[in-house]
Structures are given as structure tokens and as C-alpha cells.
Amino acid sequence: MSYHVGKDNLYLLLHDNEVLKDPKGYFNLIKRRSLNEPIEYITNSVSFYSREFFIKKGVLIPRPETEILIDKTLKVIQKFKNIKVAEIGVGSGVISIMLALLKKDIKIVATDISKEAIEVAKINAKRFKVEDKITFVKTSFLDTIKEDFDIIISNPPYISNYFEIEKNLTYEPKRALFGGKIGDEILKNIIDLAIKKRVKFLACEMGYDQLEPLKSYMIQKGVMEFEFYKDLSSHDRGFIATLRS
Numbered sequence: 143m144s145y146h147v148g149k150d151n152l153y154l155l156l157h158d159n160e161v162l163k164d165p166k167g168y169f170n171l172i173k174r175r176s177l178n179e180p181i182e183y184i185t186n187s188v189s190f191y192s193r194e195f196f197i198k199k200g201v202l203i204p205r206p207e208t209e210i211l212i213d214k215t216l217k218v219i220q221k222f223k224n225i226k227v228a229e230i231g232v233g234s235g236v237i238s239i240m241l242a243l244l245k246k247d248i249k250i251v252a253t254d255i256s257k258e259a260i261e262v263a264k265i266n267a268k269r270f271k272v273e274d275k276i277t278f279v280k281t282s283f284l285d286t287i288k289e290d291f292d293i294i295i296s297n298p299p300y301i302s303n304y305f306e307i308e309k310n311l312t313y314e315p316k317r318a319l320f321g322g323k324i325g326d327e328i329l330k331n332i333i334d335l336a337i338k339k340r341v342k343f344l345a346c347e348m349g350y351d352q353l354e355p356l357k358s359y360m361i362q363k364g365v366m367e368f369e370f371y372k373d374l375s376s377h378d379r380g381f382i383a384t385l386r387s
């Protein structure tokens with residue numbers, strides 16, 4: 143209702159006897175929600191890290207647990223000056239934009255295979271006035287990018303292709319959710335890339351059941367220093383690996 147009339151909740155409370163000018167439009171929104179369409183796609187707005195980001199269908203709705211990835215990463219990079227970051231799979235831009243807002247001397251290259259995601263991330267970077275700190279590139283992983291980076295950060299697709307998702311998730315782009323037959327294939331590619339690119343750190347979000355396979359994979363590849371972290375529901379949710387000092 144607040145979105146439909148373009149007024150805040152206080153206005154609604156103070157005008158409870160006002161007649162709706164466009165009831166049909168309002169009930170159309172209710173109908174969409176009743177069919178499980180996420181409220182964020184209906185209102186083109188998503189709250190993340192206490193800020194309102196633009197979002198639209200075709201781009202993944204950022205989840206609150208990703209705020210933890212940002213906090214863990216900031217803790218690691220805060221002491222470094224002029225840090226160079228690569229984000230793989232920028233989506234709506236929330237990770238790169240929050241890093242750019244919370245760290246002064248930072249330069250970020252953010253990629254995505256989705257044209258829609260790059261468009262939305264650019265709109266959000268402009269909204270938060272950090273366009274000068276982030277370069278957006280439509281590419282897979284870091285293909286076509288020659289630069290070196292201190293850290294790679296990513297919240298990649300990590301659900302198994304065979305997993306039967308809930309109804310509301312069917313509204314979100316498949317290439318933002320599914321990470322391969324097992325689910326951790328893209329994460330493993332990113333670990334390989336971080337080794338190849340000789341970055342100092344790799345920070346990733348992952349599925350709650352991917353700690354053991356990713357830990358074994360990193361050890362097998364010679365990455366010995368890593369710390370896994372949990373989300374607020376105490377599920378394993380990600381890791382920060384140190385690849386070199």
C-alpha cells in the first residue's frame with residue numbers, strides 16, 4: 143500500500159479513511175505477491191546493509207547473510223592501503239558498493255555474465271556515488287581482464303543444478319543460483335583463478351554443506367591458510383583464504 147500510494151507508513155496511519163484512487167493497480171500488486179513473486183521485484187527495492195538498493199527481475203535479490211561476507215572481508219583489508227579488488231558475479235552490486243563506501247582507498251573491478259546485472263549494479267553505484275571506484279565488466283570470471291588484484295571476492299552461484307528450489311526462488315535468474323551438477327564447481331574455478339592470479343586473499347560465500355569439499359580442494363591445491371565462517375543461523379556460509387603474505 144505504501145509503495146502503491148508513494149507515501150510512508152505514517153501517512154497511511156493518519157489517512158486511514160482516504161479512498162484509493164487506483165484500487166485495480168493496488169490489487170494487481172497483491173495478486174503478484176499472492177503468486178509468490180518476491181516483494182523486492184514488485185517494489186524494485188531491496189534493503190541491504192541498512193540501505194535501499196534498486197533491484198529488478200532478472201537480477202538476484204541480495205540476501206542478508208552476504209553482509210557477513212562484507213564484514214569479514216573489511217576486517218582483512220582494512221589495514222592495507224590502495225587495495226585492488228576483483229568481484230566475480232557482481233549481481234545488483236551490493237558487495238562492491240558497500241566495500242567502496244566503507245573503505246576509502248579502494249579500486250574495484252566487478253564482473254558478471256549478465257547484462258541486466260551490470261545495468262542494475264551501475265544504477266546502484268551511481269545512487270551511492272561510488273562510480274569512480276568501481277569498473278564494471280560484462281565477462282565470465284575475470285576473462286578479458288589483465289590486471290593484478292590483492293583480493294578476489296565472490297558470492298557465486300552455488301546451488302546444485304538438481305536441487306528443487308522453493309517457489310519464490312523460481313522468480314530469480316537461474317544463472318545466479320545454480321553452480322553446476324554438484325553446486326561447488328564455480329567456487330572451485332574461483333579458487334583455481336585466485337591461485338593463478340596470485341592474489342593475497344580470496345573471500346567467498348558458499349552453501350551450508352560445502353565446507354568439507356572446499357577445504358579438501360584448497361588443501362589439495364596448496365592453500366593452507368583459510369578460515370570458514372558461519373551465518374546467523376549457525377550454518378557454514380563462507381571462507382576467507384590467505385594465499386600469500
Ligand SMILES: C[S@@+](CC[C@H](N)C(=O)[O-])C[C@H]1O[C@@H](n2cnc3c(N)ncnc32)[C@H](O)[C@@H]1O
Nearest residue numbers: 204231232233254255256282283297298299318
Ligand atoms: C549469487 S549471485 C550474487 C550477486 C551479488 N554479488 C550478491 O551477493 O547479491 C551470483 C552472480 O554471479 C553471476 N555469474 C554466474 N556465473 C558467472 C561467471 N562465470 N562469471 C561472472 N559472473 C557470473 C550471476 O549472473 C549472478 O549475478
